[in-house]
Amino acid sequence: xxxxPKKVLVSEVGPRDGLQSxxxxxxTEAKHRWIRALAASGLREIEVASFVPAKLLPQMADAAxxxxxxxxxxxxxxxxxxxxxxxxxxxxxxxxHKVTLPVSASEAHSRxxxxxxxxxxxxxxxxxxxxRAGLDAGKRPGVEVGISTAFGCTLQGEVNEDRVLEIALxxxxxxxxxxxxxxxxxxxxxxxxxxMFTRLVRELGDKAGGAHLHNTRGQxxxxxxxxxxxxxxxxxxxxxxxxxxxxxxxxxxNIVTEDLVFLLESMGLDTxxxxxxxxxxxxxxxxxxxxxxxxxxxxxxxxxxxFHRATTRx
Amino acid sequence: xxxxPKKVLVSEVGPRDGLQSxxxxxxTEAKHRWIRALAASGLREIEVASFVPAKLLPQMADAAxxxxxxxxxxxxxxxxxxxxxxxxxxxxxxxxHKVTLPVSASEAHSRxxxxxxxxxxxxxxxxxxxxRAGLDAGKRPGVEVGISTAFGCTLQGEVNEDRVLEIALxxxxxxxxxxxxxxxxxxxxxxxxxxMFTRLVRELGDKAGGAHLHNTRGQxxxxxxxxxxxxxxxxxxxxxxxxxxxxxxxxxxNIVTEDLVFLLESMGLDTxxxxxxxxxxxxxxxxxxxxxxxxxxxxxxxxxxxFHRATTRx
Numbered sequence: 001x002x003x004x005p006k007k008v009l010v011s012e013v014g015p016r017d018g019l020q021s022x023x024x025x026x027x028t029e030a031k032h033r034w035i036r037a038l039a040a041s042g043l044r045e046i047e048v049a050s051f052v053p054a055k056l057l058p059q060m061a062d063a064a065x066x067x068x069x070x071x072x073x074x075x076x077x078x079x080x081x082x083x084x085x086x087x088x089x090x091x092x093x094x095x096x097h098k099v100t101l102p103v104s105a106s107e108a109h110s111r112x113x114x115x116x117x118x119x120x121x122x123x124x125x126x127x128x129x130x131x132r133a134g135l136d137a138g139k140r141p142g143v144e145v146g147i148s149t150a151f152g153c154t155l156q157g158e159v160n161e162d163r164v165l166e167i168a169l170x171x172x173x174x175x176x177x178x179x180x181x182x183x184x185x186x187x188x189x190x191x192x193x194x195x196m197f198t199r200l201v202r203e204l205g206d207k208a209g210g211a212h213l214h215n216t217r218g219q220x221x222x223x224x225x226x227x228x229x230x231x232x233x234x235x236x237x238x239x240x241x242x243x244x245x246x247x248x249x250x251x252x253x254n255i256v257t258e259d260l261v262f263l264l265e266s267m268g269l270d271t272x273x274x275x276x277x278x279x280x281x282x283x284x285x286x287x288x289x290x291x292x293x294x295x296x297x298x299x300x301x302x303x304x305x306x307f308h309r310a311t312t313r314x
Numbered sequence: 315x316x317x318x319p320k321k322v323l324v325s326e327v328g329p330r331d332g333l334q335s336x337x338x339x340x341x342t343e344a345k346h347r348w349i350r351a352l353a354a355s356g357l358r359e360i361e362v363a364s365f366v367p368a369k370l371l372p373q374m375a376d377a378a379x380x381x382x383x384x385x386x387x388x389x390x391x392x393x394x395x396x397x398x399x400x401x402x403x404x405x406x407x408x409x410x411h412k413v414t415l416p417v418s419a420s421e422a423h424s425r426x427x428x429x430x431x432x433x434x435x436x437x438x439x440x441x442x443x444x445x446r447a448g449l450d451a452g453k454r455p456g457v458e459v460g461i462s463t464a465f466g467c468t469l470q471g472e473v474n475e476d477r478v479l480e481i482a483l484x485x486x487x488x489x490x491x492x493x494x495x496x497x498x499x500x501x502x503x504x505x506x507x508x509x510m511f512t513r514l515v516r517e518l519g520d521k522a523g524g525a526h527l528h529n530t531r532g533q534x535x536x537x538x539x540x541x542x543x544x545x546x547x548x549x550x551x552x553x554x555x556x557x558x559x560x561x562x563x564x565x566x567x568n569i570v571t572e573d574l575v576f577l578l579e580s581m582g583l584d585t586x587x588x589x590x591x592x593x594x595x596x597x598x599x600x601x602x603x604x605x606x607x608x609x610x611x612x613x614x615x616x617x618x619x620x621f622h623r624a625t626t627r628x
Contacts, residue, residue: 157619187618189580190539217618218573218611219580222535225504259532266503266533297532304501304531305471 005270005310009045009234011210012038012257014285015066016047016081018242020059021253022292028062030288032069037281038239039073042273043257046070047079047100047236051087067094077142083114088128088143092135098142101125103171105164106153109184113148122170129175145171146180146212146236150196152187165199172207180209180234183223186216186253190226197230210234213255215241220255221263228269235260239278239285240294256296258282262303270310275303319584319624323359323548325524326352326571328599329380330361330395332556334373335567336606342376344602346383351595352553353387356587357571360384361393361414361550365401381408391456397428402442402457406449412456415439417485419478420467423498427462436484443489459485460494460526460550464510466501479513486521494523494548497537500530500567504540511544524548527569529555534569535577542583549574553592553599554608570610572596576617584624589617 015035019026026034031048038046048070049063063080070078082088082099091099103121104110110118125145132140150164168179181196193211201208211227211234213220224235238254261273279299286294329349333340340348345362352360362384363377377394384392396402396413405413417435418424424432439459446454464478482493495510507525515522525541525548527534538549552568575587593613600608 152618152620154619185618186615187620189577191581216611216615217576218570219535219577221533222539222577225536225539256532262531263503263533263536267505297530301500301530304466304499305468306466306501 005268007233008228008264008269008271009210010043010257010261010264010271010273011045011047011079011234011236012043012239013047013212013236013254014038014238014240014242014257016050016060016079017236017254018238018240020050020057021243022059022289024289024292025059025061026288028065031062031066034281034285034288035066035070036073037284038278039076041277041281042271043278044075044272045077045079047081049091050081050083051091051094052081052083064090064094067091067096071095071097082128084124085127085131089131092132092141096141098144098177099128100144100146101128102148103145103167104148104184105159105167106149106156108155109149109153112155118167122167122174125171125176126174133175142177143175144178144180144209145176146182146209148182148184150181151183151192152185154185154187161196161199164196165203168200168204172204176207178207178209179204180212182212183214184212186214186219188213188223189219190222193223194226194230197227197232201231208232210236212236214253215255216253221259224255224260224263235264237261239282240296240299242285242292242294256298258296258298262298262307265310266307268310272311274309275307319582321547322542322578322583322585323524324357324571324575324578324585324587325359325361325393325548325550326357326553327361327526327550327568328352328552328554328556328571330364330374330393331550331568332552332554334364334371335557336373336603338603338606339373339375340602342379345376345380348595348599348602349380349384350387351598352592353390355591355595356585357592358389358586359391359393361395363405364395364397365405365408366395366397378404378408381405381410385409385411396442398438399441399445403445406446406455410455412458412491413442414458414460415442416462417459417481418462418498419473419481420463420470422469423463423467426469432481436481436488439485439490440488447489456491457489458492458494458523459490460496460523462496462498464495465497465506466499468499468501475510475513478510479517482514482518486518490521492521492523493518494526496526497528498526500528500533502527502537503533504536507537508540508544511541511546515545522546524550526550528567529569530567535573538569538574538577549578551575553596554610554613556599556606556608570612572610572612576612576621579624580621582624586625588623589621
C-alpha cells in the first residue's frame with residue numbers, strides 16, 4: 001500500500017492573531033485579498049477573525065464580513081476566536097467552520113487577558129458547547145481550545161503541568177472537539193514540549209489538538225521538532241511572524257509560517273502548501289500593511305537548491 | 315548512583331569563524347578581552363584563530379599571539395583552524411590544544427574555498443596527522459575535521475550522503491581524532507541531521523564529532539534537537555551569531571551561542587555555562603566591534619522567569 005508522506009496541518013493565524021496585535025487596522029478588502037492568497041498557497045485552515053466588541057479591538061470590527069468572504073474559499077476551514085458565548089454565537093451566525101476559545105492555565109494570565117478565572121473560562125466553553133448542541137445536526141461548527149500559558153507565564157512564572165492536563169480533560173468532558181497547548185509567552189523548551197504533548201496525546205487520544213508555539217527566544221522550530229515526535233500533527237503559525245513582537249526587532253512572537261512550512265516540507269512531511277505561492281501571499285500581506293516589519297529567515301535567504309516539496313519529491 | 319544532568323559541550327567559534335568573516339579587524343587586545351570573558355562564562359572550548367597567510371585574512375594576522383594568550387586560561391581547550399600542514403605547524407608552535415582542518419564533501423565548494431579537491435584536502439589532513447605522530451608523545455595536539463557542506467552545497471546542490479560517510483571513515487583511518495558534520499550553507503533539515511549523525515555515530519563510534527549548524531533559514535536550533543537525538547554531544551555556535559550573514563539582516567549564519575545555551579540548559583542538559591556571564595561576554599564583544607550587528611533572540615527577549623540552569627535546578 002502506497003501511503004505517501006505523512007500529512008501535517010499548518011493553521012495560519014495571521015489574519016486574527018497577527019492583525020489584532022497591531023495598532024493599525026488592515027482594510028477589509030486587503031484582508032480578503034490576503035486570505036485568498038493564503039488559501040491559494042494550499043493552506044487548509046485559516047483563523048480569520050476575532051469576535052470581540054469592536055470598541056475593544058477595532059482591528060476586528062469587520063469579523064463577520066471577513067468570515068462571510070473566507071467561507072467561500074473551497075477546501076479551507078475558517079476559524080475564528082471567540083472569548084465567550086456571545087462571541088461564539090456571532091461567529092456561528094457569520095458561518096465559521098470552527099471557533100477557538102481562550103482558556104489560560106495561569107490564573108494571573110487568565111484574569112489579565114479575559115478578566116475571568118481559569119474555571120470561569122472553562123465554564124464559558126461549556127456554555128458554548130451546550131449552545132452548539134442545540135443547533136441543527138448539520139449546522140454544528142467545531143469548538144476547539146488552545147490552552148494558553150501551558151508552558152509557563154510571564155506573570156506567575158511556573159505553570160503546573162498536572163493542572164494543564166486537568167484543564168484539558170475537563171474541556172473534553174464539556175464536549176470540546178480538540179484541545180491544544182499554547183506557548184503564549186515563548187517560555188517552552190523541546191524537552192517540556194515533548195513531555196507535555198506526549199501526555200496530552202496519551203490522555204486525550206484523538207481530541208489532542210495542535211501546538212501554538214512562539215519564537216520569542218528563538219526556540220519555536222526546535223519546539224516544533226519535539227512536538228512532531230510527540231505525535232502532534234497541527235501547528236499554528238503566522239505569516240511574516242506577524243503578531244506578538246513584544247521585545248526588540250527580530251524577537252518575534254508567533255513562529256513564521258514560511259519557516260515552518262520549509263521545515264516540515266524539507267523533512268519530507270506533506271503540508272499541501274506551495275512555498276512559492278506562500279511567498280506570493282506574503283507580498284499581498286505587505287501591500288495591505290505598507291511598512292510593517294515582516295519576519296522570516298526563508299523569505300530573507302531564499303529556498304535552497306536542494307529543496308523539494310514533499311508531494312513533488314523525486 | 316547520582317549521575318546528574320547529561321553534559322553537552324558548546325564549542326564557541328566566534329573569535330575565528332565570526333571574526334574572519336568580517337571586513338574589519340578586531341584589535342588583538344579586544345580579542346584577548348572577549349576570549350577571557352567567554353571563558354569566564356564557563357565555555358570549555360573556544361576556536362580562537364585561523365592560521366592562514368595574513369595577506370589572505372588580515373583579521374587573523376595575530377593568530378599566534380591570540381593563541382598564546384588563550385592557552386593561559388585554565389580549563390579551556392584552545393582550538394584553531396589550519397587549512398594545511400604549514401598552518402597546522404604554526405598552530406602547534408603557538409601552543410594550540412587542537413586544530414580543526416577543512417575538508418568539504420562538495421568538490422565545487424572545496425575548490426572555491428581552499429583551491430583543493432576533496433581528496434587533496436583529505437591528503438593534507440593525512441600529512442598533518444603524520445607530522446603530529448612525529449612530535450613528542452606529551453606534546454601532540456588534537457586534530458579534528460568538520461566536513462563542510464555535508465548537508466548540501468550552494469554551488470553543486472545535493473551532496474551524496476554515502477560520500478560524506480566515506481570521507482569521514484577515510485579521515486579516521488588517517489588518524490584524525492574526531493570528525494563532525496557542518497551545514498556550511500544552512501541547507502540542513504532535522505530529518506537529514508538525525509539520519510546523517512545516526513550513521514556517523516554508528517560508523518565512527520567515539521570518533522564521531524560535533525555538529526556545526528547554521529541558522530540561515532531559521533532551522534539551526536531545530537537541527538540541534540535532531541542532532542541531540544542522534545547522540546551528538548558537541549555543538550559549535552558563535553556569540554551574537556557573528557560570522558556568515560550572507561543574506562538579509564536577521565538571516566544569520568552561525569547559530570547564536572546565547573540561544574543555543576538557553577535551549578540546552580532549558581532542556582535540562584548541562585553546558586557548564588552561566589547565561590548571565592555569557593551575556594556579559596556579549597557586551598565585551600560589542601565593545602570590541604562598535605556598531606557591528608549582533609543577533610540572538612534570548613539577548614533581545616531576556617531570560618524567562620522559569621529558567622533554571624541545569625546545574626542549579628531546584
